[in-house]
Amino acid sequence: xxxxxxxxxxxxxxxxxxxxxxxxxxxxxxxxxxxxxxxxxxxxxxxxxxxxxxxxxxxxxxxxxxxxxxxxxxxxxxxxxxxxxxxxxxxxxxxxxxxxxxxxxxxxxxxxxxxxxxxxxxxxxxxxxxxxxxxxxxxxxxxxxxxxxxxxxxxxxxxxxxxxxxxxxxxxxxxxxxxxxxxxxxxxxxxxxxxxxxxxxxxxxxxxxxxxxxxxxxxxxxxxxxxxxxxxxxxxxxxxxxxxxxxxxxxxxxxxxxxxxxxxxxxxxxxxxxxxxxxxxxxxxxxxxxxxxxxxxxxxxxxxxxxxxxxxxxxxxxxxxxxxxxxxxxxxxxxxxxxxxxxxxxxxxxxxxx
Numbered sequence: 001x002x003x004x005x006x007x008x009x010x011x012x013x014x015x016x017x018x019x020x021x022x023x024x025x026x027x028x029x030x031x032x033x034x035x036x037x038x039x040x041x042x043x044x045x046x047x048x049x050x051x052x053x054x055x056x057x058x059x060x061x062x063x064x065x066x067x068x069x070x071x072x073x074x075x076x077x078x079x080x081x082x083x084x085x086x087x088x089x090x091x092x093x094x095x096x097x098x099x100x101x102x103x104x105x106x107x108x109x110x111x112x113x114x115x116x117x118x119x120x121x122x123x124x125x126x127x128x129x130x131x132x133x134x135x136x137x138x139x140x141x142x143x144x145x146x147x148x149x150x151x152x153x154x155x156x157x158x159x160x161x162x163x164x165x166x167x168x169x170x171x172x173x174x175x176x177x178x179x180x181x182x183x184x185x186x187x188x189x190x191x192x193x194x195x196x197x198x199x200x201x202x203x204x205x206x207x208x209x210x211x212x213x214x215x216x217x218x219x220x221x222x223x224x225x226x227x228x229x230x231x232x233x234x235x236x237x238x239x240x241x242x243x244x245x246x247x248x249x250x251x252x253x254x255x256x257x258x259x260x261x262x263x264x265x266x267x268x269x270x271x272x273x274x275x276x277x278x279x280x281x282x283x284x285x286x287x288x289x290x291x292x293x294x295x296x297x298x299x300x301x302x303x304x305x306x307x308x309x310x311x312x313x314x315x316x317x318x319x320x321x322x323x324x325x326x327x328x329x330x331x332x333x334x335x336x337x338x339x340x341x342x343x344x345x346x347x348x349x350x351x352x353x354x
Contacts, residue, residue, distance in 0.1 A: 002058065004032040004099060005082030005181065009072035013090035014044040016225070021052050021059070023093035029100035034059045035076045040066025045090075070191035070199045073174075077190060085179040091225050092175065098221035102178045105215050109140060112211025114178040115169065117220030123227050136166040138218040143208060143258065162255070162263045166216050168270055170208065171201045171251050176222050183210050197243035205254045236278070236285035241295065244274040245304035268308045269322030275299050276325055279341045289338065296334040305329065 006024055010017060024034050036049040038061060049061035062075055073087065084103065088094060098116075105114045117135040121128050139161060161167055169176070183189070189206055191199050208214070248271040255262040282295050299305055309330045328337050 002031050002033045002082045004029070004084045004086060004103065005076075005080035006032055006034045006086045006088050006099070007037065007073060007076030007080060008034060008088045008090055009037050009039055009069055009076065010041060010045050010049060010090045011039045011066070011069075011072070012041050012043045012045060014041075014048060016091040017045055017048050019093050020088060020090050023095075024088065025056065026096050027094075027099050028097050029103065032058060032099065033080075033082060035079055036061045037072040037075045038063045039068070039072040040064065068193060068196070070193045070195060074190045074193065077184060080181060083181050085181050085184060086177075087174045089175055089224075091227070093223050093225075095221040095223070101217070101219065101221065105217050106178055106180075109213070109215035111140065111213045111215040112180055112183060113207065113214045114217065115166075115214060116176050116217045116222060118173075118176045118222040118224050119220055120224050120226055123225060133220055134165070134169070135220055136164070136169070136216050136218060139166065139214075139216040141170075141214040141216060143212055143214070162259070163266055165266070168251075168266050170214065171204050171254075172198070173224075174200050174203065175224070177204070179207060180211075183207065186210070195243070196237065197240055198247040201247045201250050205250050208254070209257075236281035236287070240278045240281065241275075241298050241302065244271065244278060245302045247271075247274070248304050248308070264311070268311065269319065269325070271304065271308055272322060272325035272329060275305065275329060276341060276344060279337070280345050283338075283341055283345060292338050292341075293334045296337050300329060 008020065008024075013020075021034065021036075024032070034052075034056075036052065036059065038046040038049050046061075046063055049063075052059045053061045060079065062079060064072070064075060076087075077085070084106065086099065086102070102114050102116060105111075115136075117133065120132045120134065122130040122132075141161065184207070187206075187210055189203065189210070191203050195202070248267060251267045252262070252264060255264060255267065279292065279295055279299070282292055287295070309326060324340075328340050332340075
């Protein structure tokens with residue numbers, strides 16, 4: 001049984017797959033297996049997976065009809081033999097000491113999960129235009145029944161932790177985390193294959209309910225590639241508006257379980273940001289002005305939006321950005337909301353994030 005199983009879903013990734021796989025092969029830690037799940041690729045990805053398997057005995061390929069990201073990850077989980085489980089997307093890559101540092105953090109802390117920071121690389125036409133590091137302070141977060149306490153180096157107020165970006169990152173993404181295989185197998189934890197958006201959030205929330213503590217590291221080594229074309233996170237669909245509300249409910253419910261007086265400031269702000277991001281996707285997809293106005297109305301009418309907008313803003317205000325989202329969605333006519341979406345997109349392009 002290997003110490004580490006790395007699960008990589010693959011779909012039409014022939015242009016990035018070599019870099020992703022070689023970043024695993026180049027690790028300074030050797031006791032790993034790489035599970036490549038070809039999810040019905042229509043390019044050369046399947047053949048590339050097979051060629052890596054022929055050259056490396058600890059790389060195992062699996063081929064299936066196209067069923068989506070969650071199904072591919074579930075296939076990987078079902079075949080994983082490792083004591084620890086990690087996820088790596090086929091268009092991303094990791095630094096050579098990434099997994100050894102993650103495993104060392106797991107072993108020295110004794111925690112049920114390890115989370116690292118990461119580097120966002122914004123690509124435009126294949127060229128990296130901007131890099132942003134997402135880094136956290138080191139914490140050992142203790143999850144004790146329905147109460148949360150936080151011991152860190154130095155000691156930190158738990159309430160402050162839940163106001164930090166690290167707390168929200170506990171729920172989003174699986175590729176910057178290390179999981180214990182025994183926990184996944186014990187409860188049969190898997191991804192909900194009916195979800196097309198933020199499928200990581202219910203998975204992470206369910207996993208966090210099964211463990212006692214999380215080690216949050218103060219370094220990053222995962223390179224998350226953000227493309228301006230073709231990736232799933234950049235696509236618009238009508239269901240994104242409701243999916244954003246579902247994601248917020250999942251996080252809200254978890255925090256209500258864990259805290260006597262839940263601090264929803266960050267979750268509320270991220271929800272409002274998600275509302276604007278969805279409107280931006282609609283704009284990018286070429287929706288007409290009438291369709292954009294309709295999307296604004298649907299967003300405002302969601303019970304989750306109403307709950308967030310009608311809640312008393314928590315103190316202190318986390319950011320001017322979140323405050324502006326609240327003001328626009330609560331008070332401004334749809335025309336001004338659409339104008340703000342266009343301005344937001346233009347600013348992102350100007351700074352190299354599109």
